[in-house]
Amino acid sequence: MSGLSTVLSLAFLLTLSVSEASSPRYSWSDTKGFVPLEGCRIAPLSEAPFKVMEAVGTGLAANLISSDGRSSLVVENRSLVKTNKALSKPGLEAVQIVGVPTSASPNHHPTAKVRNQGYLATNALQDLGNYVLEIKAGTPQTRKWLTSSRMTGTFWQLSLENDRPLSLLCSSGGTAKSLILFDVYAANQQEPIAQVGIDPKQISIFEKVQIHSVDEADQVLDSRMENPPENHRQSLVAGGKVPTVSVSSPLETIRNLPTKKEAPEVPALKLSDAKVETKPVAAGKEQTIESIIEDSESDSGEEVDEEEAEETIDSDMEYVVCINEDTLAVRDDSLEEILFRAERNETVLPVQSWDEKDAQKKTIDETEYTFIKVKFPERNGKNIGWLAQEYVRLEGQCPVPKAEKEEEQISTPVIPQGVIKNINSASCCGFPTVKRPNQSYLTGMRRFKAGRSKGRRLHAACDLYRVHGETAVSVAPGKVVNGLYKFYQGTYALEIQHPGGFVARYGELTGKKVSNMGAGKNVKLGQVVGHIGTVNSGCCKPMLHFELYSGTKKGSLSRKGNKFQRRTDLIDPSSHLRKWEKLEFGSGY
Amino acid sequence: MRKISSKHLLLLAFLLLLIGASLLFSKKGVSPVVSGKKSTTAATQVQALTMVESARTSFDSPTPNSSAAQDPTAKERRAQRSLETMSRLLAKAFAPNATMEQVIQELAATGQKPFTTRTGDPAAGRLTILRTKSPLPGTRYFHAQYFTDEQGKVFPQHMSFEFKPGPRSMQEAVQAATNNFRLGQATEQKSDFIQWNLDDDYVLWIKKKSAIDLEDDPFNAYDPAKDVGTVQMSVEMKIHGDAHEGHEH
Numbered sequence: 092m093s094g095l096s097t098v099l100s101l102a103f104l105l106t107l108s109v110s111e112a113s114s115p116r117y118s119w120s121d122t123k124g125f126v127p128l129e130g131c132r133i134a135p136l137s138e139a140p141f142k143v144m145e146a147v148g149t150g151l152a153a154n155l156i157s158s159d160g161r162s163s164l165v166v167e168n169r170s171l172v173k174t175n176k177a178l179s180k181p182g183l184e185a186v187q188i189v190g191v192p193t194s195a196s197p198n199h200h201p202t203a204k205v206r207n208q209g210y211l212a213t214n215a216l217q218d219l220g221n222y223v224l225e226i227k228a229g230t231p232q233t234r235k236w237l238t239s240s241r242m243t244g245t246f247w248q249l250s251l252e253n254d255r256p257l258s259l260l261c262s263s264g265g266t267a268k269s270l271i272l273f274d275v276y277a278a279n280q281q282e283p284i285a286q287v288g289i290d291p292k293q294i295s296i297f298e299k300v301q302i303h304s305v306d307e308a309d310q311v312l313d314s315r316m317e318n319p320p321e322n323h324r325q326s327l328v329a330g331g332k333v334p335t336v337s338v339s340s341p342l343e344t345i346r347n348l349p350t351k352k353e354a355p356e357v358p359a360l361k362l363s364d365a366k367v368e369t370k371p372v373a374a375g376k377e378q379t380i381e382s383i384i385e386d387s388e389s390d391s392g393e394e395v396d397e398e399e400a401e402e403t404i405d406s407d408m409e410y411v412v413c414i415n416e417d418t419l420a421v422r423d424d425s426l427e428e429i430l431f432r433a434e435r436n437e438t439v440l441p442v443q444s445w446d447e448k449d450a451q452k453k454t455i456d457e458t459e460y461t462f463i464k465v466k467f468p469e470r471n472g473k474n475i476g477w478l479a480q481e482y483v484r485l486e487g488q489c490p491v492p493k494a495e496k497e498e499e500q501i502s503t504p505v506i507p508q509g510v511i512k513n514i515n516s517a518s519c520c521g522f523p524t525v526k527r528p529n530q531s532y533l534t535g536m537r538r539f540k541a542g543r544s545k546g547r548r549l550h551a552a553c554d555l556y557r558v559h560g561e562t563a564v565s566v567a568p569g570k571v572v573n574g575l576y577k578f579y580q581g582t583y584a585l586e587i588q589h590p591g592g593f594v595a596r597y598g599e600l601t602g603k604k605v606s607n608m609g610a611g612k613n614v615k616l617g618q619v620v621g622h623i624g625t626v627n628s629g630c631c632k633p634m635l636h637f638e639l640y641s642g643t644k645k646g647s648l649s650r651k652g653n654k655f656q657r658r659t660d661l662i663d664p665s666s667h668l669r670k671w672e673k674l675e676f677g678s679g680y
Numbered sequence: 681m682r683k684i685s686s687k688h689l690l691l692l693a694f695l696l697l698l699i700g701a702s703l704l705f706s707k708k709g710v711s712p713v714v715s716g717k718k719s720t721t722a723a724t725q726v727q728a729l730t731m732v733e734s735a736r737t738s739f740d741s742p743t744p745n746s747s748a749a750q751d752p753t754a755k756e757r758r759a760q761r762s763l764e765t766m767s768r769l770l771a772k773a774f775a776p777n778a779t780m781e782q783v784i785q786e787l788a789a790t791g792q793k794p795f796t797t798r799t800g801d802p803a804a805g806r807l808t809i810l811r812t813k814s815p816l817p818g819t820r821y822f823h824a825q826y827f828t829d830e831q832g833k834v835f836p837q838h839m840s841f842e843f844k845p846g847p848r849s850m851q852e853a854v855q856a857a858t859n860n861f862r863l864g865q866a867t868e869q870k871s872d873f874i875q876w877n878l879d880d881d882y883v884l885w886i887k888k889k890s891a892i893d894l895e896d897d898p899f900n901a902y903d904p905a906k907d908v909g910t911v912q913m914s915v916e917m918k919i920h921g922d923a924h925e926g927h928e929h
Contacts, residue, residue, distance in 0.1 A: 440901035443820035466901035603896040610799035647805035647827030
């Protein structure tokens, strides 16, 4: 489906480039992401249904009053709301919260969340035309679309003509839709990279936004460009009214980053302080939405499963300490004493105890936090303590980038120098164990295609007998496809795609993690990928279970339906291992 | 016979009162729920709301002070029920035509708060890991791995959970497996390990973990002082042969 939409979008864009020079147009769908538009016409609106909540005079928040008037929630300044004129009352607008500021700090009072509805004072609502929306990381549902299209960090402004917002009137299948039109800007472009029509009912893209005034947005965009323009972008200069309330500029937060700092006991997580663009655009590269979608097409070749989307997180199953500062206090069971300090992005394992609580609450500086029990697997000695839950996140959910650690490289294999283009290159490859296997991998049950289960299955690998805990190394440069996962009887495996597309599975490893071996990480020839393990049944000696695939097929390496229980481009690794063994150790079995 | 004075009677009554009061308060327990927040900020006109967070927060477990939690018999019964529930879930998960979504729904329906992560890509294999945040009492660290094959079919490659250590934990786990799976003769059997073939593709094994088994787990946190004897029940795709075919030693 995504492949089809790319073809359509490219075809559409080719037509568009001939007929007119305006930016490409898309609509946003909560389930399909960016969808190319055609056959729409522009029409002015009297008013856009979106407003920005910015309280005038009193403070930095306002009350969202429930429809029965009995209760209220706090709405943070510069939240995005959608209005419903039909339900409004004198002095009060009926609203639904669409997006909340990502820089909001913990509040003493119950805070309005996305999709909460109620009434806000009319004078607390400002025209969206005076602001620019910066799209942040998104929700689990929208993040994949934003990330794959690199729209995270772009700036959206209402398209205006004579100070009136514009809409796109589109008809499809007999139904007409009116979409609110936005111009989209990226850091290295002075002109909009696209126009996107927003259906007021499909607005998940705005759930995580940072709202800037027009002047602020110009400065933020300029700060990210190598050669910022001398004048304001013409399109971001608003002729309308300027907000009267002086609020702290997000730029102050960005510019005043501490260089090396110890966090207070429980720091407020200011996500705006973190690196805003997780994938900065290369200097000089023209970023257009069609090129972005085209580039990402190979990564998203399947339908979005709507039921799965809400809870599926694109990440390794690895939790980290997610903070901007360098360290965070780890507390004892009473939460009163500090045991030690965790480092930013340090790996943690949430504890699930049998009979004890693994979560408890504590109030610090009049704010209540939930603490959870965690273990620090990379530490020796005392390595279990309590951390505030909001700072323990899956690596893929943490906007603070992890610093690359120096990889451990055992020894430079003695092989002919030269670029490895594919598995048959003269310079391919290194042997996956650091010493010659203890027994031949070409005979007995260790060989490829050895019978299993009375011949009903066939062995899909060569088993390289070595020593428990000894390192296994990458046979060639490549990229990790899947990091450590459970493989067999208490051992683990990981998969690396090497030059030319061939894939190796390194199986029956211990669970001891090696740094920089997560999914998507690049590896070098000879780099340590893991440690040789032993299955927990006690049947067998420590071994590296080594599989090879040509890379001509798609899908998981394991599958059902053939005797190998493997993907159909499985190849016999024997001849390749013999060659590599001879290259590295001088002779082979 | 010596007479009991009124002074002694008063003392006795007072002691009885103390004993009664201590029994009464110990049964009530302490609520883990924090209720109410005071309005302190003058800048807003918000009316303070009483806010009760969900009692079952992530990684939460029954309050240790509750009488049910203190009664070892009740705890054991709960743990056994959990063992049965999880064994049954594993068996259903590997039935023909079972889907990952069904497993997720079942975990959600039992309040275990399932969630998934995803890595890989369609060209070289997408791996989805399913775990839970709120395990059933007496069990923990549910872990499932699903792959998407060449035909786009999603299938389970591994599924497991752990059962708490105890003098009869291994036997109870074996019994639960026998109750819920169609098991023939075990292909491997030792005091701390047992394995069956489920079919041509999968094995079921149960392992009583030693201190070495608890080392270097990339997903689960262990305390060697407390967790030796943890029992793991796993269903996973076969790699090796049956015991009699096993690797030469």
